[in-house]
Amino acid sequence: MATTTNNAVVYMGERNIQIQDRPMPKCDIDQVLVKVICTGICGSDVHNYCDPKTHPGLILGHESAGEIIEVGANVKGRHVGQRVAIEPAFVCRRCEFCCKGLQNVCAAMKYGGMDKTDGTLSQYFACEPEMAVPFPDHLPWEEAGCIQPMAIAVQLARQANLRPHQTVAVFGCGPLGLMIMALAKAYGASKIVAFDIEESRVDFAKTYAADVGIVSPMNTSGKEPLGFAKEFINPLLSEYDLGYGVDLAIDASGAESCMQMAVIITKPYGTYIQAGLGKQLCSVPMWLITAKGLTVKGTVRYSQGCFADAIDLLARKKVDIAPLISSKYPLTKAAEALEAQRAKEGIKIVIMNQE
Numbered sequence: 001m002a003t004t005t006n007n008a009v010v011y012m013g014e015r016n017i018q019i020q021d022r023p024m025p026k027c028d029i030d031q032v033l034v035k036v037i038c039t040g041i042c043g044s045d046v047h048n049y050c051d052p053k054t055h056p057g058l059i060l061g062h063e064s065a066g067e068i069i070e071v072g073a074n075v076k077g078r079h080v081g082q083r084v085a086i087e088p089a090f091v092c093r094r095c096e097f098c099c100k101g102l103q104n105v106c107a108a109m110k111y112g113g114m115d116k117t118d119g120t121l122s123q124y125f126a127c128e129p130e131m132a133v134p135f136p137d138h139l140p141w142e143e144a145g146c147i148q149p150m151a152i153a154v155q156l157a158r159q160a161n162l163r164p165h166q167t168v169a170v171f172g173c174g175p176l177g178l179m180i181m182a183l184a185k186a187y188g189a190s191k192i193v194a195f196d197i198e199e200s201r202v203d204f205a206k207t208y209a210a211d212v213g214i215v216s217p218m219n220t221s222g223k224e225p226l227g228f229a230k231e232f233i234n235p236l237l238s239e240y241d242l243g244y245g246v247d248l249a250i251d252a253s254g255a256e257s258c259m260q261m262a263v264i265i266t267k268p269y270g271t272y273i274q275a276g277l278g279k280q281l282c283s284v285p286m287w288l289i290t291a292k293g294l295t296v297k298g299t300v301r302y303s304q305g306c307f308a309d310a311i312d313l314l315a316r317k318k319v320d321i322a323p324l325i326s327s328k329y330p331l332t333k334a335a336e337a338l339e340a341q342r343a344k345e346g347i348k349i350v351i352m353n354q355e
């Protein structure tokens with residue numbers, strides 16, 4: 001092989017990364033070797049980057065796509081030159097959950113870019129063929145770097161049993177919230193209502209996939225939280241013609257006040273999905289959940305086939321991810337990219353691994 005470097009983005013300490021030339025990964029007989037082209041950056045990368053407890057030496061990154069450059073002798077169904085999205089979960093494929101197609105909760109899960117499993121922010125990455133999901137050549141590399149978060153949105157839609165003609169409220173207009181809105185639109189939702197505390201984010205959501213955008217207030221005066229949430233949500237139902245509430249409410253913010261508002265805006269027998277990670281212990285009105293007979297579910301990562309569905313949505317332009325990609329950085333400037341993501345500059349930042 002002509003290539004001599006395998007530059008990788010390595011965590012060294014709190015907000016301190018180094019570009020290190022790591023040994024070229026060896027492609028075992030049961031593996032493929034991927035030349036990584038593009039990697040999306042997200043909040044969990046920044047969390048690791050800023051966390052003093054992260055293990056020094058860890059390679060960051062987990063939203064990657066690239067091209068297969070070597071195929072192990074035992075591998076079937078993959079070939080050199082094939083474009084693939086890397087599904088960065090090392091799962092056992094044997095536990096109770098894996099056997100049900102629920103690799104997202106594999107009992108022996110190791111996840112790329114999460115302590116102490118190296119991630120994909122390197123020039124090369126070796127993995128099992130099951131972790132390298134093919135996508136068509138016409139999908140641009142930058143967009144392919146967003147297949148992993150799109151798969152998370154697909155999993156959410158499965159959890160929610162998202163169907164056409166439903167009304168959907170999404171709290172949080174960050175990348176995940178926006179992808180969920182785009183997906184809901186692709187699935188035929190009749191009305192999508194976007195909430196965020198930042199007006200600029202709400203405005204963007206309206207130009208992108210939301211039918212209605214609402215800036216939610218902060219409870220700064222110390223008002224009783226449930227009363228505050230009801231006072232804000234209830235008038236919106238008639239104002240935006242939402243009847244008794246929405247069929248499906250999603251919290252993609254992780255903020256406790258949004259969780260309370262999301263329960264209130266969900267109509268009787270509707271569904272509430274928690275996608276954002278916030279405080280470990282939050283106060284939500286359980287009596288309202290009971291009285292309205294709500295279905296309440298969490299969602300995590302993606303299960304069997306979500307990558308393929310995400311690829312199909314992007315490749316057929318049922319979801320247009322391009323407007324979300326706000327900037328591109330070469331791998332050598334990963335520190336700048338992580339700082340920009342930390343400062344929440346733009347929406348989706350991608351790193352070009354070979355540059």
Ligand SMILES: [Zn+2]
Pocket residue numbers: 041042043044045062063149
């Ligand atoms: Zn991510």
Ligand SMILES: [Zn+2]
Pocket residue numbers: 091092093094095096097098099103105106107108109
């Ligand atoms: Zn397993």
